[in-house]
Amino acid sequence: MKTYLVTGAAGFIGSNYVKYMLKKYHGQAQVVILDALTYAGNLLSIKDEIALPNVVFVKGDIGDYEAVSKIFKDHDIDYVVNFAAESHVDRSITNPRLFLETNILGTQNMLQCAREAWYRGKDAQGKNIYKENTRFLQISTDEVYGSLAKDYDEPQPLHVSQELKKVIGNRHDLKTYGKQFFTEETPLSPRSPYSAAKTSADLIVKAYHDTYGLPVNITRCSNNYGPYHFPEKLIPLIIKNILEGKKLPVYGKGLNVRDWLYVEDHCKAIDLVLHNGRDGEIYNIGGFNEESNINIVKKVIAIIARIMREEPQYQRLLKCPLETIDESLIEYVADRPGHDMRYAMDPTKIATQLGWYPETTFAIGIEKTVRWNLDNQDWVKSVTSGDYQSYYEQMYGNR
Numbered sequence: 001m002k003t004y005l006v007t008g009a010a011g012f013i014g015s016n017y018v019k020y021m022l023k024k025y026h027g028q029a030q031v032v033i034l035d036a037l038t039y040a041g042n043l044l045s046i047k048d049e050i051a052l053p054n055v056v057f058v059k060g061d062i063g064d065y066e067a068v069s070k071i072f073k074d075h076d077i078d079y080v081v082n083f084a085a086e087s088h089v090d091r092s093i094t095n096p097r098l099f100l101e102t103n104i105l106g107t108q109n110m111l112q113c114a115r116e117a118w119y120r121g122k123d124a125q126g127k128n129i130y131k132e133n134t135r136f137l138q139i140s141t142d143e144v145y146g147s148l149a150k151d152y153d154e155p156q157p158l159h160v161s162q163e164l165k166k167v168i169g170n171r172h173d174l175k176t177y178g179k180q181f182f183t184e185e186t187p188l189s190p191r192s193p194y195s196a197a198k199t200s201a202d203l204i205v206k207a208y209h210d211t212y213g214l215p216v217n218i219t220r221c222s223n224n225y226g227p228y229h230f231p232e233k234l235i236p237l238i239i240k241n242i243l244e245g246k247k248l249p250v251y252g253k254g255l256n257v258r259d260w261l262y263v264e265d266h267c268k269a270i271d272l273v274l275h276n277g278r279d280g281e282i283y284n285i286g287g288f289n290e291e292s293n294i295n296i297v298k299k300v301i302a303i304i305a306r307i308m309r310e311e312p313q314y315q316r317l318l319k320c321p322l323e324t325i326d327e328s329l330i331e332y333v334a335d336r337p338g339h340d341m342r343y344a345m346d347p348t349k350i351a352t353q354l355g356w357y358p359e360t361t362f363a364i365g366i367e368k369t370v371r372w373n374l375d376n377q378d379w380v381k382s383v384t385s386g387d388y389q390s391y392y393e394q395m396y397g398n399r
């Protein structure tokens with residue numbers, strides 16, 4: 001029986017991860033969830049999980065030394081998976097300090113508490129020894145590498161190396177907007193307060209490994225999409241606004257490109273790295289699915305319009321006539337300052353070392369995501385009250 005301390009599990013990816021691993025290790029895992037329940041954390045996302053006898057929920061801050069060391073005292077933790085973070089770039093532009101406090105100092109506090117709890121003395125060479133089979137996994141982002149050039153206006157078929165083909169097989173849905181990709185060796189070059197704070201956190205994780213010998217890994221992943229995604233991020237925001245008959249705000253001309261990965265594929269990668277990753281290594285995780293923001297928005301409009309036409313029982317969710325769901329809803333808004341043009345991950349290392357690849361095609365993943373949102377409007381309503389509403393109005397007015 002292994003015990004996992006999962007931070008930020010009331011948020012988007014963390015909640016999906018806890019569901020995934022509890023299913024996979026059914027009865028073989030104890031889980032302690034630590035979450036401060038900020039505007040982005042919602043217990044409804046993990047209500048079934050926290051009711052289980054092998055799951056403990058602790059409301060608290062990853063930066064609180066007393067609270068985190070008490071968790072390590074009360075539970076014999078084997079693995080730490082650190083999702084907790086302030087995660088929204090726009091919010092980091094208006095309030096950078098909170099991002100530094102949570103993402104950097106919070107991560108350092110988690111590392112320090114793990115180091116103290118796992119320390120078992122020194123070996124004959126004076127090297128630190130820690131509790132066996134432990135691992136601190138820092139969940140990081142492709143944004144630490146900065147921005148890549150976009151070489152094509154429309155996505156081109158992506159031809160992967162022979163080495164990758166052995167893992168991925170013949171996939172015809174993979175696409176790219178450029179020739180260059182981020183590898184684990186790409187120099188760090190964050191450009192927003194969010195990504196600068198995440199980069200700093202990665203460096204402090206590396207420092208705890210290099211200085212104290214703490215067993216760590218870092219995973220850097222591209223944009224996730226899927227269930228339980230807070231509707232301030234592009235895909236769930238667009239779905240919500242379409243249903244409400246509101247305009248669909250798109251930055252600039254919508255030409256910025258992101259690599260999209262279905263969240264369950266990310267969870268599988270995390271699980272693999274946690275158990276099989278080489279100590280101290282960084283792994284890039286990507287979807288091989290680059291798409292411009294404007295094309296994402298157009299696809300979501302088309303899917304919702306089709307579902308509404310073909311399955312009229314969903315029309316009760318619409319606050320506008322079905323005929324008005326089209327691309328005229330798109331409204332271009334002033335671009336985000338310092339908006340990165342393109343992110344694209346090269347996941348060769350995790351694919352060849354650990355056998356991971358993005359299993360879910362975008363066509364399937366986006367259909368599942370839209371349907372999940374349509375079928376879970378109670379969740380959407382519960383997370384979009386209060387703080388979210390005032391934030392949205394501040395950003396976009398009353399549109």
Ligand code: NAD
Nearest residue numbers: 008010011012013036037038040041061062084085087224
């Ligand atoms: P999210 O904003 O949905 O969730 C963050 C969670 O952390 C929330 O439950 C929140 O309550 C909690 N939290 C925030 N501050 C806290 C604190 N001080 N103490 C304890 N809990 C706190 O974020 P997400 O999209 O699920 O992202 C999770 C992690 O994955 C983040 O570290 C993010 O940088 C990283 N990541 C996200 C993406 C993506 O596409 N969403 C891509 C790559 C990496």
